[in-house]
Amino acid sequence: MRTSLLAAAPLALATTALALGAAHAGKPGKGEGGQGYEVWASDQSNSVAGVAGNGLRGSYLWIWDSRDIERQLAGGPDAEPLSCARNNNGRAPRNVGPCDLLEVFPQDLREFGADGRPTGNRLSDLSGFGRLHGMLPDPQNRYVTANIFAPGGGYVGIIDTETKEAVGLFRVTGTNVGGGTDVRSVHMSFWDSTGSAVIIANLNGKVLERIDVTRNGSGKIKSLTFNKSASLGVGKGMEITAEATVFRGRNAHGRKMIGEVAGSYDEQAFADLTPNGFCKENGCAEGPDSPLGGRPNNVIICPIPSENRKAYITMGGGGLLVANTDATPMAIVGEYDNQVLNGAGCGGGQADGSMFLNAGVSASGAGATWSTFTMYKLDDSAFSLSPNLPNSPSPELVFADPGNTATGGNQSGPAANTSGQLPGVTTRRDAHGVAVTTDGGYIHNVDRIQNVVEVFDTQTGTRTSYDLTSANGQGSGFGACFEKSVRDDAGLPVNDPAPDLLERTPDGKYLMIALRGPAPVSVQHSAQGSCPGVGIVELLNGGSSGRLVGVLRSTNSVDDSPQNAPGGYPYAGAERSDIHGATVVTKGRRPARGKGLSRGRR
Template identity: 30%
Template structure:
């Protein structure tokens, strides 16, 4: 069944201005500048392989989403697939997560087929393709640009890749740069498959959300890597895939789409000041009794935006008080069922771009509830109001991949690149 919230509702939000994700702790400029919006479509473009990567000019996309066309379209079953097959002896499939390095020079694209692809962001050319094994769900570049940390759900492994972007060198040692999280399961953490790892601003500690609930904090700067702090599945609920640092606080979530938690929505503020001795979590908002699924978050000024892809809205949290201050309702004239997923914000903080899911969701969906099923696959454009405390859903650049009369497009990874 599909119980998702649809229909137009009035947005009730207010606001103030600020900076992009991690800007408060890394000192980034938010002056207006040219930018691109990259988004992946997970649907096959080859025989059980491929997918699409679309790249839009940000200003054009923001100005008129419904008529915006990608400046670059890359069929990942083509040259990229050949590049990765030559390197790993297997085809790429399901382009899932997408991030840029701090200096915007490289894109890191992870595939559920187990590949991590490093691309020159300016030329759009591949530089390296590594296999993480049977699967890689997310590959996060550390702010210091020395590492990428990757989550292999299928084999319950956490992997560190050493990165030297200037010399185009990317490597990992299966003996020294891999933690077998499966060996660390317990009653408090019954399923340690890693979902979405992130690091804080210093690039020292990785925060790894787990499919069965709980959290590992790993010092990624030592060899072998070391788990320095843990939380259990009561303190952190299952399968979070949203994480960001604002000021001195790291925020993570729990989410749905897995048998252990078809529906789940919690946002936590982590106190990391006592690391490496300990870490603690404060639950700041929950919708666990509702038809809700938290998946993806972004910082807009001092506000944290948390996507509810089942509920078709975005919750706004004031990071000064850690209180929920409003909800941006998305179902309505633009889309009856957008299923908002991952998000990123423009450099000038004027727009947030969100992946909207398709009618045949290929990942993160429990068919008993259809938490990730949407009707309008593409990239949604939300105009920021009141400095981040509000937003107006202004349009979607639709993405399509029709097969046998059915829409198979299913967008997921999205990231903004400053040019």
């Protein structure tokens, strides 16, 4: 790796799909500790008018309280979103959301480098601050990450879940991928199993990065350090063109933001080869590609964390790298070819020590003719501090749809599926969001195109299914999306949920599923839907089935950017809301594990 700090230049690259896995927690009941919860949803649409493209400037955070959700489900008024304003929880003049990303992270925040000196930029001077792609809570349920995914941006923030105020904001490393001079984007970031680190998918930059977190005894974050020494490059011929930065100033509540950048990029961590001597990414200059397809395109979709503090790094072109996230720099301990683990891996979860990882369609333009629904299972305990041999241990194939196309490393099936994405017409499939039930017995995996959920028994692999379009989940009557569908363009197919990322509630009663809109911002060829918001799925039969019983509707008519949904309907209405991620935060502070937590070194 050669470091060459060049002038920044925006670069829009094709993005890749993501889905998240939920760790399982306590038994069904009133919830953990008897508290209620909040549903946090990430709306990718612009929060300002006059923007030429989708998801480029601002976004909305939609937050709903569980008490209001239960009232809605009981036939009461629709739940109103909460505000992020100072002195909310009933003390603000109008405690109603949604929250504007451009206000949560004030645009006058100043950018600082690792040397502690200002770069001369304020947040408002920089491009790519938009497209809130997802938020994930820490194990303590005190904070969420805010993953801001507009092309060329590369921002990741931390938000306090009780006060709804920003705590920290960073911009990740820029690299030379594809011949660029400032290539970076944050697709998603995950907390490790202790909450002492945030592991970041710098998708376009092809870097796995880490923020080290220090807490006090109650779990409150005292420091956030973007550790350059921890960064792991997964591309080929990599150079650092722009170092990570941090933003300082006062948040919307008038309190100081925290954060620093420290350490030094490790040259060997950005070298071309895996520990077994194969190219991390195909076509490198230093060695051969791995023989079973290798890894053709290592845009990082998501580094799915395990309880063993490993990250399962899924790639846009298929294949997988497993990293020890405790190491500095983070270190590869497992490597898989794309014929062994197909792309585009977009989600996973853990149950009883096993990691469940899926494969779905690519978010790039090529994905418009992919059809992929596959689930794999790997033993997390098989990875330690030393690297395994390639493709070892062998993954268990839990399910592969017989209609899968010969894409993403899959070696059988038709070359393409050109049936588009219109409901009732398309035969394409796209495995995406994943959630594990509270007892770890079942894993639910949504199909973004077919509007169904495949459920796998985590012990036997037995598969059952339910739909998100009918009243009972099995084809009888109209589901909740029908009533909540957009109606300002008569040609738009209604009752089309287009499910995305999801999370289960702490009481074990529901899954909260992001539902896409008629003007999808990302994965436009597979994600057009009719009822943007969050779908409420009631779990049935011990968690082995479910039905859509309600929709928390979001809306955005401020954004007037053009819509594009290849293979879908040419929507001409005004709705631009596009919820990509839904997560659940338990209300009330959860105790920290131990008298204070900080990132360890190995």
